[in-house]
Structure formats: C-alpha cells, structure tokens
Amino acid sequence: MATVPVTVTVNGTERTTEVEPRTLLVYFLRDQLGLTGTHIGCQTGQCGACTVQLDGEAVKSCMVLTVQAEGHAVTTIEGLAPAGTLHPVQAAFWEEHGLQCGYCTPGMVLTAEALLRDDPDPDDHTIRHAIEGNLCRCTGYQSVVQSVRVAATRMAEGAQPEPLLRRS
Amino acid sequence: MRRFDYASPATIDDALALLAGGDGAVRPLAGGTDLLTLMKADIATPERLIDIKRLAELDDAIALDADGLSIGALATLDDLEDDPLVRQLAPALAEAAAAAASPQLRNMATIGGNLLQRPRCWYFRSSLVHCWLKGGTECQARDGENALHALFDQSPCVAVHPSDLATALVALDASVRLRGPAGERSLSLGEFFAPPTDDRRTENVLAPDELILSVRIPPPADNARGTYLKAMDRKVWAFALVGVAATVARDGDRIGAARIVLGGVAQTPWRAREAEDLLVGQRPDADLFARAADAALAGAAPLADNGYKIPLARTLIRRALAAVTADGAPPA
Ligand SMILES: Cc1cc2nc3c(=O)[nH]c(=O)nc-3n(C[C@H](O)[C@H](O)[C@H](O)COP(=O)(O)OP(=O)(O)OC[C@H]3O[C@@H](n4cnc5c(N)ncnc54)[C@H](O)[C@@H]3O)c2cc1C
Ligand code: SF4
Ligand code: FES
Ligand code: FES
Numbered sequence: 344m345a346t347v348p349v350t351v352t353v354n355g356t357e358r359t360t361e362v363e364p365r366t367l368l369v370y371f372l373r374d375q376l377g378l379t380g381t382h383i384g385c386q387t388g389q390c391g392a393c394t395v396q397l398d399g400e401a402v403k404s405c406m407v408l409t410v411q412a413e414g415h416a417v418t419t420i421e422g423l424a425p426a427g428t429l430h431p432v433q434a435a436f437w438e439e440h441g442l443q444c445g446y447c448t449p450g451m452v453l454t455a456e457a458l459l460r461d462d463p464d465p466d467d468h469t470i471r472h473a474i475e476g477n478l479c480r481c482t483g484y485q486s487v488v489q490s491v492r493v494a495a496t497r498m499a500e501g502a503q504p505e506p507l508l509r510r511s
Numbered sequence: 512m513r514r515f516d517y518a519s520p521a522t523i524d525d526a527l528a529l530l531a532g533g534d535g536a537v538r539p540l541a542g543g544t545d546l547l548t549l550m551k552a553d554i555a556t557p558e559r560l561i562d563i564k565r566l567a568e569l570d571d572a573i574a575l576d577a578d579g580l581s582i583g584a585l586a587t588l589d590d591l592e593d594d595p596l597v598r599q600l601a602p603a604l605a606e607a608a609a610a611a612a613s614p615q616l617r618n619m620a621t622i623g624g625n626l627l628q629r630p631r632c633w634y635f636r637s638s639l640v641h642c643w644l645k646g647g648t649e650c651q652a653r654d655g656e657n658a659l660h661a662l663f664d665q666s667p668c669v670a671v672h673p674s675d676l677a678t679a680l681v682a683l684d685a686s687v688r689l690r691g692p693a694g695e696r697s698l699s700l701g702e703f704f705a706p707p708t709d710d711r712r713t714e715n716v717l718a719p720d721e722l723i724l725s726v727r728i729p730p731p732a733d734n735a736r737g738t739y740l741k742a743m744d745r746k747v748w749a750f751a752l753v754g755v756a757a758t759v760a761r762d763g764d765r766i767g768a769a770r771i772v773l774g775g776v777a778q779t780p781w782r783a784r785e786a787e788d789l790l791v792g793q794r795p796d797a798d799l800f801a802r803a804a805d806a807a808l809a810g811a812a813p814l815a816d817n818g819y820k821i822p823l824a825r826t827l828i829r830r831a832l833a834a835v836t837a838d839g840a841p842p843a
Contacts, residue, residue, distance in 0.1 A: 347517055364517035364560065367547075386551070388544060388616055400589075400618040406544050407619065410517050411564070454614065475747045476613025 349413045353378070354422025362409045369393045369404035371412075372419055380420035380449045384478075391477035394450030395419050401450075401457045403476070420449035423456060424504035431502040432456045432494040441490030443481035451477045455491045464495055512550050516559040523568045523690060523722065526561050531692050531720040539563045539722060541585065542619035544612070545628040553638045554629075554645070564621075569724065571621075573597060579729040584623035584722070588676070592617065601728050603737035603756045607679035610741045613748045623723040626677055626687070626703075627715065630670035630778075631750050632660065644668045644712050658816035659752070662808070662824075663777040666706035669814065671775050672714055673750050677704065678774035679739045681782065682756035685728045691721035704779035714778055732760040732768060736835040740827045741774075751775040753824045757831040759790070766790045766836070771807060773824055783807035786828065795836035797829070804828040 346361040353376060362371060372378045372395065381404060384392035388406040395404045396418040404417075424430035432455050435441065442448040451474060458465060458473040465473070470491045471484070479487060517540075520526045530537050540546060540560040549555035563569055563585075570583035573594050580600055582591070591597050591608035598605045612620060634640040634651040641647040652660050653669050661669040672678075677700065686699045704715050717723070731737075737758035743749040754774030760767045769790040771783040786807035793799050804825040811821055 345516065364515055365512045365550075367512075387548060388613075391613065391615060394615055397618075401615045402618050403615045406547055406616065408517075408540075408543060408547070410519075410562070411540075411543060413519075472609075472747075473614055476615045 347410060349409055351409070351412045351414075352416040354418060364408065364410055366409045367405055368395070368407040368409050368412055368417070371409040372404060372417070378419045378421050382446055382449060384446070389478070390447075391450045391454070392447055394453050394477060396453055396457055399457060399460065401454045401476075418453070420453060423452065427507055428504035429507055430456065430504050431497045432459065432491070434502075434505060435494035435497060436487075436490045439490040439493050440486045441482065442487075447477055447479040447481075451479065451487060455487075455494065458491070459495055459498060463499060465491070467492070512547075513553070513556055515550075515557055517562065518559060519562040519565050521567070523566055523724075526563060526566060526722065527690065527692055527720060529559070529561050530722075533559060533719070535719045537561060541621040541624040542587070542616075543624075544616050544620045545624060549629060552636060554636065563722065569722070575600070577730075579727055582622055582726045582728070584621060584725055586622050588612065588617035588620045588622070588625065589614070591622065591676075600731055601679075601683050601737070603679040603682055603739040603758065604676065604728070606739040607675040607741075607754070607756070610739065610751075611675045622676060622726055625674050626680075626700075626723070626726075627717065628673055630668075630714070631673045632668075632670035635670060642668075644670065644707060646712060653814065656816065657814040658819075659750075659775075660814055660817055661777050662811040662813055662817065662820055663781055664812050665778050666708065668707050668712075668778060671777060672704065672779055674780075675739065675741060675751055675754055675774060678751075678754045678772050678780045679737075679756040680726065680728070681780040682737060682739075682758045682770045682772040683728045683731075684770065685726055687726055688724045689717065689721045690724050691718055695724070697727075700780070701782070706778040731758075734762075734767070735760040738831050738834050740831050740834075742823050742827060753820050753827055755824065755827040755831045757828070757835050759795075759832065759835045761836070765792055765794055771803070771828060771831075773807065773828075776811070776820060776824060783828070785809065790832075795832070797833070800829045800832040801825075803832065 350359045372381050382392040384390035386405045393405040470488050536558040538557040540562050571585040572583045588608040634642045643650045681700045739756045741754045742752045756772045758770045769787045771786050773781040786803040
C-alpha cells in the first residue's frame, strides 16, 4: 500500500514528506521531525500527554493521522515561543509550580494557551473544564489552575515571551 | 495499526462510488476518534479510508430556517457546545456535547461520527474476544461482566449505545439526512437507531455505502424546555452509566408534551413512553415526577451486575423533570 505525500506547517515551517497513511501525527512529529516535546502516554485518547494544536485548537495527536493534518498548521510545545524564550503560559507554570515531573506539561500548556486565546479571562470553572482532557499524576491540578490564572493576568498586561536564561 | 490506503475524493459522488465498491472494507473517515481507536485494537480492519472532512459539499454549518435547526455532519462536538443557536434552541444537545469525551477530542469529533460510534462493551473492544456483535455466535457479556450493560433487552447483544448526543437528539425529535447510491433519504433518529439483528450487526440502519449529510432538529414547541443529565464513574470525561434527556412543553400550568429518553440502558436511545404518557395533561410536581420515573423503569430487566442503574436512572429522571419545569427560569 502506497505512501502519500503530505505538507504540514509545523511551528511555522512548511514540511513536505511521504508517510504511510497509518502514521499517527504524534509519530510524525517525534520520529520524523525529532520534536520529542510532544509526549506519548496512553495512545488511546485518554491522557492528553500528546496534545498539540491543529490550526490553533488543542487535539490529541495520538488520535490524528498525519494525512488528516495535510494542509493544516500544527503547533507543538517547541513552537509556542521563539527558541530560548518562554511563553507567558510557560513562565507562569514555572513560577506557580504548575508542573512536577513534567510529563503532562507540554500538553497542559498547549491546552491552556488555546483556552486563553479563546477566553482571555477564564474563571476557575472554565479553566477546569478546559483541562479536563489532560491527566496529571503529580500536581493535583490546583497549581495548574493557579498557573493558568496567573498567565491570564500577565497576558492581559501585555506579557511577551521572555529569555529563558534570565530565570536560571 | 494495520496498513490501509487513504483517499481524499473531491465530491460526495466520488466518495459514494469508492464506498460502493468496497464491500464494507472501505470506511469513511471523519474526525477518526472512534475509527482509529477500533483500528488500533484490530476491531476494525478497513483496507481503505475515505476522508470525508475534505469534501466541499459536506459541511459543519449550523443554521436555522423554518424547518428548524440544521447541523452539518462535520460539525464538531466543540461547535455544538458553544454555538448560540444550539444553546438557545436545543440546550439538551449543547449539554450532551459538553459532557462528552474531553476538550481535545471534542475539537476533532464530529456529530456524524458520534452517532455512528460503536459500543464500549469491554468484550467488543477486546481483540481477544469474537463476540456476537463482531459476527460471532455468543454474547460474552450476557452471563459475564455486565456492570455497564443494558437494562432493556432488545437483541442478542446487551451493550449500550455510548453516545450522549444520540440520547439528547432523540428527545429533540431530530432526524438525519442520508445519501447513498440511490439518492437521499431522511429518517427520524427513532428509526435510524435500531438494535442489531443476525443480519445487521450494527446499532443503526445506515448502509455501508451511505453517508450522513446532516442532522435536523425541528423548531421547539412554544414554552418548551430541555436538559441532559449524565451519571458517570468520575465527574468528568467518562461514558454515561445512565444519561437522561428530557424535553417538556408547558400548556398553561400543565404539561402539554414530554419526551424522556434514556442513554446507557439499551442498544439504542431508549424512549420512556410510559413515563411520557403519564406526564401529559398533569400539573408538574415531585410526586408526578416520581411516578413517571417509576413508570420509565418498570420494564427494566437488569443483568447480574447492573441493577444499580435503576435507581440511578430514576433519580436522573426526577431531577431532569424538576429542572425543565422549575418556575422562574426562562424557557429555552
Ligand atoms: C477517550 C474517549 C472518550 C469518549 N467519551 C465519550 C463520551 O463521553 N460521550 C460520547 O458521546 N462519546 C464519547 N467518545 C466518542 C467520541 O465522541 C466519538 O469517537 C466521536 O464523536 C466520533 O466522531 P468522529 O468524527 O471522530 O468519527 P470517526 O471516528 O471518524 O468515525 C466513526 C464512524 O462513523 C463513520 N462516519 C463518520 N462520519 C460519517 C458520515 N458523515 N457518514 C457516514 N459514516 C460516517 C466512520 O466510518 C466510522 O465508522 C469518546 C471517545 C474517546 C476516544
Ligand atoms: S454485549 Fe454485545 S458487544 Fe458486548 S459481548 Fe455481548 S454481543 Fe458483544
Ligand atoms: S497519548 Fe494521546 S491521549 Fe494519551
Ligand atoms: S507534572 Fe507529572 S504528570 Fe503532571
């Protein structure tokens, strides 16, 4: 059975390649493009570790075929802010301890960023509804909700990506 | 996942031609959230997928006209959750969509695919078991692990329909528009969903070479209100143990018309007609709701492990009826 050509814009760069139709988007990103910030947990659409943005909307990349992304734009955690900088959502997770082991974090951050574009001032209920599809074994979610709230405030004040090195 | 071919035809006619030649080994691909799950587990093994999301003639539009609300087959669960028309005219559907799956899946999952998703029976979802619904001779759940299974016996299979949207849409008296090689037809969802039989081991009467084009919800009656309530193992993001959709139209201080539909209790969305009959013409109060709830479950035939669903369903019915008849809240 034949491979098919696909062109997907990943983190702003157009990528053209041949894939087998059965190639899941998460494997295209990790194995072909080396973007291993997108994690794999369950592979059955439950955990949310593989969350990326497809045309700006959070989706589970283990439930999407690469051919379904043909002609569309994908954002992974690597592309959320310019290299060497942290997006305000990432900075807020850092400061508010929105992560512990970090396994869920790329997916959590991408879900949160998509929420804030849709609703820049979400209440706690809205934040919790938005992150329902991202499982976290560590934080108990409270600090994640707090991180998203802080990110919303910062972004309303005009926060921009900031250099990572300033923080270490 | 096994290998398969992928086709992205330009028109519905081309898609139908590909499906017609396929003898069931060719499947439409919408969001892929159920189909890929089945393919990963080797439960579905299509040789070719036809991408219907790229068909220009098939859309995700939600529009209102004199015949009610029309929803394109490609509308996502996220579209339904947020759409102002759906929230205003069919709140039970918006609530059902919001309670289904998880946000990332709702961004991909379409209404058409949701109505066609296969049961969640653990024997069905296991590649190790060739149960009756998959073409075998025996239902392993009937005398096996059946805590999530049906209260009403409609077929050799006792799996329940997993769709939250289906329950709400039957309560809203919705219909589907289908297109196959012979042209278009419309079916009420009450006719569309049908318990599997020896000759047709699916939960609906869609032919393998037919597509769902759209879903239509008739205009709500004056003073009609509706809601969808769902009981789950955990508070979010699980399939319904029991779901209840109720629509009630008031006639002065009495109930003029009512539909009560249960999910999670049968192979198809289950209309509680005895309860509906009992409500019509009566003044709403707690005693009436309790009698309606009892009537709805009177014919239930629980299996070994699922008797808990009876009090669960009764309670949800009482709550749903109280919610849609409470004074003060605006009609929706
Ligand atoms: C982890 C998880 C949790 C879930 N929880 C819930 C839940 O709580 N409640 C709930 O209701 N659902 C739930 N779902 C199911 C989910 O909502 C469905 O998988 C989804 O709606 C299917 O839509 P799709 O577009 O992805 O369909 P696909 O997977 O693309 O297709 C499903 C089937 O329909 C066929 N098909 C699709 N569109 C058409 C069409 N227009 N015409 C003809 N055939 C078509 C396909 O060939 C396939 O057989 C859950 C799913 C997952 C993975
Ligand atoms: S309930 Fe249906 S799906 Fe489950 S084992 Fe029995 S026949 Fe198969
Ligand atoms: S790996 Fe995709 S949802 Fe778990
Ligand atoms: S930080 Fe460990 S899973 Fe969320």
